[in-house]
Amino acid sequence: MVAGETVLRVGEAPLPGPPARAVRELEEERPRWVWADTRESYPPLIEAGVRVARCHDLALTEGLLLAYEGRHGESRSARAAHARSRGLPAPDEQPSVPGTLFEPEPLPAAAVAEVLAGQLRRIDALPDPGRFRLLVAAESAGALIAAEMGHDGMPWRRDAHDALLTELLGPRPVHGMRPARLQALADEVAAAFGHPVNPDSVQQLVKAFKGAGVALKTTRSWELKRIDHPAVAPLLAYKELARLFSFHGWAWADQWVRGGRFRPEYVVGGVVSGRWATSGGGALQIPKVMRRVVMADDGWTLVVADAAQLEPRVLAAMAGDAGLARAAGEIDLYAALAQAFGGERDHAKIAMLSAMYGGTSGDAAKLLAVMRQRFPKAYQFVEDAAKSGEDGRLVRSWLGRTSPPPSGRWRELVSGPEGGRAARDRGRFTRNFVVQATAAEWALALMAVLRGLLPDPARLVFFQHDEVIVHCPLGQAGEVMAAVSAAAAEASRLLFGATPVRFPMETVAVSCYADAK
DNA sequence: TGACCAAGCGCC
């Protein structure tokens, strides 16, 4: 990894100063660029028409290393200090870590080289440096992809979006007003109670239902559905549409859609498990009904690819459970498991999900007993992760991403009268962490490989945990679909080497995202 | 007035 490193003098010149021409020339040697923060250094290059193949993101790597060393909070506080120094909002007010990466002034090349050397030394000292290097490479590739997707954007038809909103809500209202359909539903709710009630106010709703002789603890929709009262039906319809209006309505589009593209801000490693988050635009929570406004450009297509049953396959590969791995060699893993569960595919699915998530309800206990007997290594793998969490220890993903340590508050709680509850909660978290974090690593590796295989001008335009969308000319659809398949195979090889577990992708080329499912 | 929390629900 050290060979062929190229250290860029980060941020030496004021923006738009990164020497795009120099980067373009050096890129022919395919170096691994080293910089403090991809989010600062890469967008100006993209803007200048330059894309790089590989990088080492010092900030992301530092976060991974600190977490591994049990200093999870310090990367957050260091990031906060860094953010403040740039005049950005700081996520928390932890005391900052002096020295190292996040100086308010740009790092000179010598400092970049020094920080890099220190990180590489720390990685070399790990029990499995090869895996951690893969994690660092994948995380850094993710940073490149996130910046590029933020620039390229996902096709988003504003005319179709407006038509959909108008169909569901009525025409766009003037600022501060409810759309006609929402107002009509609010009026129906009020009429059902016989007096005005703000359907957005939990307090008012609980009070109104109480006045009507209905005792409610919450106004969650599943609880409302069990109630027989004329206000329920319009209220449920109101809640659903109000959410569309305020979360993904016209104002949202004004802010996030420009030039026919939706450009969210992805946050690589924004979730402790390594999943991505967004810091705006809500890209990871777009309602399914909105998928019909995501349409390929004329003459282009959307290749939508989804990893099928990713998490149980990851568990099978990690645990080295021969029986589960054999089932995970099939396209429908749960169907392959059904035989072990009395021929019931659904029972197999509940057993697997309960094992990975710590479920206890319904038939879970009985089905888990079957799993323990038939797939002992897979069962033990997640049980061990749960036990580690309950004991306050750290757990790690396959490549070494590490869970945060328990808080001081948790340690107090766990030795108190309600300690069992706190311990079990953390056990569920760590049980899920090892699977979810490794699934996130696999997905990251898939994207990194896929990015390198895509023919120009095909572009990755969307990523959501285990699903990617590529926007490409119609004539490239076949090549892109083959690239997805090859990338999945390569991601599996990179993480797990020779394994009987398969990681099939469900891939389709469509002109509209809504047609993908 | 702004900061902050809780509720609720969208996605995986």
Added chain:
DNA sequence: AAAGGGCGCTTGGTCA
């Protein structure tokens, strides 16, 4: 579809 873990985002409501 359920079950669970993980998030982001908006609103109403409280408090300084």
